[in-house]
Amino acid sequence: MRGAPESFANFRASETSRTPVQIVAHMGDLFEWADSILKGTQQWKDSTPLPWGAEVARFFETLGWLDAHLASDEALDCSAEQIFQGPIADALTHVGQLTLLRRLAGAPVRAENYFAAAISIGRVGADQAAPRREFG
Secondary structure, three states: OOOOOHHHHHOOOOOOOOOHHHHHHHHHHHHHHHHHHHOOOOOOOOOOOOOHHHHHHHHHHHHHHHHHHHHOOOOOOOOHHHHHHHHHHHHHHHHHHHHHHHHHOOOOOOEEOHHHOOOOOOOOOOOOOOOOOEEO
8 A cells, every 4th residue: 555646546447346445445344353253243344435545544553453452462252363364364365456456557566575574563554664675
């Protein structure tokens, strides 16, 4: 989402495809669902997408809730593995969709070596370290 132009939010690859803002809203829904599963309430909702900036902020907020819950000493109602094989794996497929859509929309993401990235436990917001190694 970093560096995406405002016009990217409503880019449509086809008549039947989701827009990027719809995908990001769905990812936020996935993280809220995951958090509810961990709490034993398992509630799903389809959110109406917010404007791009607000939806990106919601994405990072819901990711933060999930991260904090997983890092806490609070009992989990299911295994962390189930959360990773379900909602988190689902969200990761949508990251790939957003990357592809960025390229189709004429605003490609620069390739980065994520193995070499500066990863910090608990840093789940938009404020991330600059890429250490980008590719051409």
